[in-house]
Amino acid sequence: MINTAIMIIVVLVSVGTFFGVVLALADKRFAMEVNPLIHEVEDILPKGQCGACGYAGCAKYAEAVVEDENVPPNLCVPGKAAVAEKVAELTGKKAEAAEPKYAQLKCRGTKTAAVMAARYEGIHDCAAAKLIQGGPKGCKYGCIGFGNCVRACPFGALSMGADGLPVVDKAICTGCGKCVSTCPQALLTLQSFAAPVQVACSSHDKGPVAKKLCQNACIGCGLCMRSCEHGAIKIDRFVAVVDQEICKTCDNPTCLAKCPTKAIQELVAGCMMKEVV
Missing domain, CATH: 3.30.70.20 (Alpha-Beta Plaits)
Structure with a gap:
């Protein structure tokens, strides 16, 4: 009975280790490089996660404003003009004035x-x-x-x-x-x-x-x-x-x-x- 239990534990550990290694290799193989500019933009956003920009959180807006030329830099309502100017500077876009x-x-x-x-x-x-x-x-x-x-x-x-x-x-x-x-x-x-x-x-x-x-x-x-x-x-x-x-x-x-x-x-x-x- 004890030997059977030990064998079961050994099998489970082995299977877990195997799939862990497979997932790690797959993550490394298929990983997508993230534009470092996205992180720079996200860092200056107020992190309210309010969704006022129309995106699901600050990270999504940072990604969109960096990678899509049609997304304006002034969509962060909480950040107001100060944040809009910084985002515009980082992304090379023009920040239109938004009424608070x-x-x-x-x-x-x-x-x-x-x-x-x-x-x-x-x-x-x-x-x-x-x-x-x-x-x-x-x-x-x-x-x-x-x-x-x-x-x-x-x-x-x-x-x-x-x-x-x-x-x-x-x-x-x-x-x-x-x-x-x-x-x-x-x-x-x-x-x-x-x-x-x-x-x-x-x-x-x-x-x-x-x-x-x-x-x-x-x-x-x-x-x-x-x-x-x-x-x-x-x-x-x-x-x-x-x-x-x-x-x-x-x-x-x-x-x-x-x-x-x-x-x-x-x-x-x-x-x-x-x-x-």
Whole structure:
């Protein structure tokens, strides 16, 4: 019995050693040389693995921008202009200027402003909570508040505020868009630092219903639209929508004073505004 066990062990070790040697030789025989420039480019990328460039991680983008002449050097959104210039220098390409952006929440349904429709006792995950009658809040368009976006941010730019809504640190936010794709309510957007205002509401309920469910809701009254001298605001399914490209030209947003629920918020870019000038 002991001899049989020893023989089995010897056979297994021998087979394992044989295949190990075969795989090692095959790896050496068929190994492909990697362009060292790819590693140089990858080293200067921020390693957020956010996918904002359109590739599956920094390594894949580094490979693509080095080997494909049609891939521009400014696709790394978190790296901004500084990284784009370095990648362009290494690859011999021209880095076109890219407008920096940051994540902005289109909801003001705080704990005190929004009505709760039910008590949720499941796992604190926005997507999971949404499966149960659209979430615990009365407004089914609002922020569920369980922090999926916060956990998804690879740069630590988001945190949950005391009012139950995520807070974006604009000084840290790179505009990678990871939180945008994570939010099951589609409440986070990438905003230009040059944009003066945004409608902080996404409810498509009619005015009286929206106001009943959230004190800060847009009621679709149209006062902002009629007061805008540039025609930048439209009402779409009972909620105001701002055309940011038009809105950028406005230096005196009269819509702020006209909104009865203050659903339209002034956007203050702070220190990051210097990058746009």
